[in-house]
Amino acid sequence: MSSADKTPDTNKSVTMAVDIPGMISVIIFYIAIFAVGIWAGRKSAKSTTALEAFLANRDMGLVVSLFTLTATLVGGAFINGTAEIIATSGMLWTVAPVGYCIGMFIGGMVYAPKMRRAGYVTMFDPFQEVYGVRVGALMCIPQFMGDVFWTAAVLSALGSTISIIMDVNNTLSIVISAVIAIVYTFLGGLWSVAYTDVVQLICIGVGLVIACPFAVHSPAVDFSTLSSDWVGQVACADIGRYLDLFALVCLGGIPWQVYFQRILACRNARNARLASCVAAILCLAFAIPPAIIGMAGKAADWNSTAYPGPLPLSPDDYSLILPLVLKYLCPRAVAIIGIGTLSAAVMSSADSSILSSATVFSNNIYKNAIRQKASDRELVWVLRTGVVVVGVFSTLIAISVRSTYGLYVMCSDLMYVVLFPQFTSVLFIEGTNPYGGLSGFFISLLLRILGGEPLVRLPALIRYPFYDEEFGQGFPFRTMAMLSGFLAIVVLSRLTHVAYHRGWLSPRFDFLGFFSRTESPKLHGMEGFGENNDKTAASPDTLEEEMGDLPEGIHDEVKVKSNGDHAEPLLTETGAIHNKIA
Template identity: 60%
Template structure:
């Protein structure tokens, strides 16, 4: 196949447009001398922009490629991501997001450090770092494969160019650039996918009667545990991600954060329609009637490329190029968000809170920019060198579910939890998950849960079980340690994390409260917030001044 010159020109043109918009949007950041301008767009995202950027972040390259793949290979029942992410956004918008926004946190790890201490809270950032790095690498790798299939451009070069564009405008403009480019990228996704799927469906090689008995999918009794586990991973494991809270915390008000999240949830389902139909078209096609060089079906090892193959062989050339723009937009909307999320957490929760508590805003801005370049570079290197990127991402996503979700829920809603319970719950979940095995990266199985099968692996909803164990152990160990110290069975000098005190200033026994750098106790509210609720008696971060 010869190089598709018009396709390459269109990809380069799309990248230039995105880069220019990102740079122009970044001028808002350039006028700000405070790091919060880059972290959270001065907490000034309006309703429309916040909705667009939330939707674009969720409807990324993995979302549309994965939806098409699962619909083509396993049918509607197993296409769980759109529904799972929709529910996650609803729960986040109704429960978690407004509480975080009212507290005025900078990242989702602020409440961890406020509750567990700066260093222990920083340790919990590790799973987020790994998850974002491998997520970015996975979507960049998928983009490289897509461009290689449609325009026959070198895969490694396409990954490097795409990463450089995303890193450039993210470094210059922070969240302002990412948010405004998300608006353009979401429009490109809508145009490309909604234009392409009718052509794929009407191609002469597609006969839907071939799949009338299989498109729904089949759920065997022994697969019920796996089915439940995946929904738990998507719905609850989709909540504790910094890319989501970076946008929630950047909204002007808690009410706008709630509405943006709920509207984005609905549009996640809407944007799942085109890739789902294209997956059906791919499974119903006789590929011998196309120019595809292979059997009359897509082999199992090619299922990950269902969407680009459908664009290339079941759509006219012009439509496939526009569809490629949609895939590129989806990937970049995920990549830039993950890179910025990683850099923000490192700068705020590791560099400032642990090492440089008196760092100036100017210093933090430069650390954020350097971290953005490093995170983007690491993701690019992983994308072009590691063969099992998706397997690593799956394992990290599991860790977000089994470790971060129960811990995140505890620090926000269970006041009795403390550092000792958090450490125990973290360690227990990590050990149980690693010992449960992961075939995608060759991790052996040491713990075999009920219904384990040597060929199919864990059939028990073990991730959900581990998550529940982590939550319960965090609460119970916290209660136990508080009771032990209260009864003086262990002297106060052994309270190495400083979780308990004998008496507060007014004579009431209470746990120590940790104030993050640049934070003070929230003053009593004198008026209602825009969402009709009074702020809770938490601590809120203040802008640092130079």
């Protein structure tokens, strides 16, 4: 009898007693993670500076940077989501792991060195440098939303995993996991998060690698039944949707503070580039075990297992395919080890996102927009308060959420459509100004909202070509919205610049005060944008550290100019080196 013919056994209760050995395993791993977090936090306890809490005093070595960058992406949503989509839609539709890894590689080669050389504190410093404090603060909103949804996604995945294997209420497991992550992040800042990431990444690798052979060789698994289903297919009507989704996860994974927090904590730009590129390869490698486990779950005859629920598996059940395989297709000891390592590892993404939003609020909202003269001690406590607020809010959302993969992909939606064109413009397009930035922000946001979103039951007010009542837009409307915003930024920035400087636009219409701040010819272009133009000459030692990736031929020129009475290389308040070397 096939699994499709099996009906629910009304005499078999799906409610089981609490799994004591599994519970002990989780407790042991939680204690280990908590202990590492507290121990690492003592590195920053000796210092009360905000830079120590935000960026580990920019003293993060290559190995720790590599581990923490990898662990930031490889969390519960990454693992569970990969297994789920492999089982339901096939390899071709499992675009998130591949796309995010490509995005991390692009980030490492293009964006990371420029950001690290500039010495920014957060990824929103260049926004406020170019757009000014107020408009730059507006750009933080998509980041806050993305961090909260991402944290909720990984906590939800953890709760579902523990509830399946140990028959423990998932709300309880979510709350306990969140509390542990909040406490050690509260106490230790980035040092605690980074060192726990090292332990968590080792845990998740060991747990999944051990489980794979047992899942594949389970008597209930017959891969011959898969045929070509595991590959999946992209129908002609789905090509636009597929390309849109792939572009979203590739480019939408770049403008994340959680990523740049680690980049900016690296000792130099060379380490930042290397750590990001190698981490991208490791992330792709970490997607292989859950993909194998997902295929094993798809090929399993669940009738021959002890699974007590109704068959065939429902879509909701497939969202939990990884913990189901661990429990019903693997030996008892392997399942216990697997859940222990996964439950500890999933916090590697949650704590990172919590710290990310708290850092942005402390530096770019509180310090830059509210209290410019805030002391380091005050900023540290604002950071800690932010950690608690973001953690609690994310936990509340996680308790009410079921779908892991939907949240996983949605995390990059706002970042791709709204923030990616903004971030690229302020970094690389000279002449970008806040009027173009605001126009691009609202145009891309409006087009994205009007396109609808079935995952959150948002109706499509604009039905593009290839629209489907069940699946929504078939046209790559997210990419269109992103490109429209990009075009608006460039065109409106240029138009307002020309209109103002040719006298077509009265100074009284400069309501953001941008052009009045950049009147000096020396300040036109990227150097003069923003409100923080106070500069002090860089010391030779500072320049030596920041020049790590400059071409060798200009090192001597920079050093000579820095030793003169009128040094050319200058540091902004964020530490950005501005020089006239082309």
